[in-house]
Amino acid sequence: MFIDDTIAAIATAAGEAGIGIVRISGSKAIEIIDDIFRANNNKKIYEDQRKLTYGYIFDFDNNEKIDEVLAVYMKAPHTYTKEDIVEINCHGGMIPVKRILQLVLRKGARLAEPGEFTKRAFLNGRIDLAQAEAVMDLISAKTEKGFEVAFDQLEGSLSKRVEEMRKEVLELLAHIEVSIDFSEEDVDEVTLDYLLEKSIKLEKSMTKLLSTSDTGKILREGLSTVIVGKPNVGKSSLLNSLLREARAIVTEVPGTTRDVIEEQLNIQGIPIKLIDTAGIRETEDIVEKIGVGKSKELFNKADLVIFMLDASRELTNEDLQIIEMIKDKKIIVLINKTDLPNKLDIAKICHLIGERSIIKTSLKEEVGLDELENVLVNMVYKGEVKSNSNLMIANVRHKDALERALNSLKEGIEAIRRQMPMDFIEVDYKNVWDYLGEITGDTVGEDLIDHIFANFCIGK
Numbered sequence: 001m002f003i004d005d006t007i008a009a010i011a012t013a014a015g016e017a018g019i020g021i022v023r024i025s026g027s028k029a030i031e032i033i034d035d036i037f038r039a040n041n042n043k044k045i046y047e048d049q050r051k052l053t054y055g056y057i058f059d060f061d062n063n064e065k066i067d068e069v070l071a072v073y074m075k076a077p078h079t080y081t082k083e084d085i086v087e088i089n090c091h092g093g094m095i096p097v098k099r100i101l102q103l104v105l106r107k108g109a110r111l112a113e114p115g116e117f118t119k120r121a122f123l124n125g126r127i128d129l130a131q132a133e134a135v136m137d138l139i140s141a142k143t144e145k146g147f148e149v150a151f152d153q154l155e156g157s158l159s160k161r162v163e164e165m166r167k168e169v170l171e172l173l174a175h176i177e178v179s180i181d182f183s184e185e186d187v188d189e190v191t192l193d194y195l196l197e198k199s200i201k202l203e204k205s206m207t208k209l210l211s212t213s214d215t216g217k218i219l220r221e222g223l224s225t226v227i228v229g230k231p232n233v234g235k236s237s238l239l240n241s242l243l244r245e246a247r248a249i250v251t252e253v254p255g256t257t258r259d260v261i262e263e264q265l266n267i268q269g270i271p272i273k274l275i276d277t278a279g280i281r282e283t284e285d286i287v288e289k290i291g292v293g294k295s296k297e298l299f300n301k302a303d304l305v306i307f308m309l310d311a312s313r314e315l316t317n318e319d320l321q322i323i324e325m326i327k328d329k330k331i332i333v334l335i336n337k338t339d340l341p342n343k344l345d346i347a348k349i350c351h352l353i354g355e356r357s358i359i360k361t362s363l364k365e366e367v368g369l370d371e372l373e374n375v376l377v378n379m380v381y382k383g384e385v386k387s388n389s390n391l392m393i394a395n396v397r398h399k400d401a402l403e404r405a406l407n408s409l410k411e412g413i414e415a416i417r418r419q420m421p422m423d424f425i426e427v428d429y430k431n432v433w434d435y436l437g438e439i440t441g442d443t444v445g446e447d448l449i450d451h452i453f454a455n456f457c458i459g460k
């Protein structure tokens with residue numbers, strides 16, 4: 001694919017800021033900057049490369065000075081996109097960047113599509129697809145750990161592992177092909193044993209990589225967590241305690257929260273979208289009724305439900321109804337208000353909810369929050385020691401491809417065990433090779449590539 005147009009975009013975030021950057025990439029970048037920039041030392045910007053030069057952006061068509069800037073030229077192919085790049089560092093804020101961009105577009109550049117700089121880095125072969133996707137993930141990371149996982153992926157950790165696996169598949173395919181050529185005779189035992197042994201090893205390492213995908217997905221996308229319970233159990237108090245801020249209104253009146261309150265939270269590196277809801281009960285109040293309806297909808301979509309009970313009241317029908325509604329979800333049960341005399345039949349609750357974590361809290365006396373945080377973290381890391389490794393499958397697209405690769409490998413192994421014809425076995429291994437290649441972008445079509453980059457931000 002030959003890319004000949006020159007693209008431009010604002011690379012920095014909108015709004016008041018110290019500096020703003022306009023970025024240009026493509027063969028016309030030099031021409032364009034030459035048309036609009038005058039260096040104070042009177043040198044042409046392309047005489048030096050990778051050196052910031054002080055000067056002014058001018059609109060020479062009407063002799064207007066636009067802004068005082070620092071500009072830099074980076075020569076292809078050793079640049080972010082592997083094309084000629086010019087960056088203009090102007091004053092921050094909405095106006096300077098916008099005016100300079102407009103001028104650049106008037107001089108012949110085209111406004112870049114979302115992610116197009118990174119897309120060019122990929123199409124021109126500087127980085128692979130998993131690395132390109134990591135660029136976006138690291139921009140949108142909400143916790144340090146999420147950033148670290150994305151950063152290692154950008155550095156090629158995942159790509160390297162996937163390429164190692166593909167190399168092994170290729171080696172197995174070579175053996176299989178040799179056997180096909182000798183198809184008249186029986187394939188010898190040694191070859192079959194060898195294929196089987198190597199394949200089982202590969203299956204193990206693929207399974208291991210796949211097992212990181214639940215945690216990886218949460219680090220990348222966040223854990224959507226909904227607090228549910230009947231009115232007045234302390235749901236909004238819990239939101240406030242975890243946020244360490246009086247975000248939601250808390251009163252002793254049941255039915256205080258009527259709308260959904262959503263906040264972002266970071267618990268030991270895990271990004272959590274915490275949602276406080278209206279207490280669930282039968283009600284004639286129209287506003288509250290809508291709120292209750294929303295609560296029910298929300299916890300159906302949640303990754304995790306925190307179900308709250310009030311230790312100072314007996315179990316009611318409302319509690320039982322909620323238990324019925326959430327019994328198939330991933331839940332943590334919180335028994336709150338343990339500072340008050342207990343009236344709750346805890347044995348009965350255990351019986352109703354089965355093998356689930358139960359935590360006793362008193363939000364009033366700040367008891368039990370640490371335990372809640374720890375249970376939550378352990379749930380995400382599935383009780384495994386919190387991994388120091390940042391090599392994870394964080395992207396659902398990668399997970400899906402790896403799953404299909406693993407399934408094909410299992411089919412291949414089964415086919416070897418049953419001594420199926422070699423050309424039959426070969427198909428499975430070719431699939432493993434193809435599916436793994438989707439992760440690094442080796443075996444994906446143009447449509448999918450367009451779709452992936454369309455979700456990037458402009459200027460990246």
Ligand SMILES: Nc1nc2c(c(=O)[nH]1)N(C=O)[C@@H](CNc1ccc(C(=O)N[C@@H](CCC(=O)O)C(=O)O)cc1)CN2
Nearest residue numbers: 011021023074077078079080081082085087126135460
């Ligand atoms: N001003 C500015 N800051 C930035 C970027 C940018 O594009 N512009 N980046 C953009 O996201 C990030 C840095 N990433 C970059 C990645 C590769 C190359 C690059 O020129 N690579 C060449 C040469 C490498 C070398 O000199 O050793 C290459 O790989 O061939 C530049 C930036 C973060 N900061």
Ligand SMILES: Nc1nc2c(ncn2[C@@H]2O[C@H](COP(=O)(O)OP(=O)(O)OP(=O)(O)O)[C@@H](O)[C@H]2O)c(=O)[nH]1
Nearest residue numbers: 231232233234235236237255256257279362363364
């Ligand atoms: N004694 C005691 N009171 C608590 C505790 N936690 C919350 N409360 C009180 O219980 C009342 C209700 O708390 P909220 O957080 O508003 O309860 P809610 O579940 O959000 O209620 P709705 O929004 O009406 O569904 C308030 O008066 C809180 O101060 C606790 O651990 N002990």
Ligand SMILES: [Mg+2]
Nearest residue numbers: 235236256257
């Ligand atoms: Mg509330």
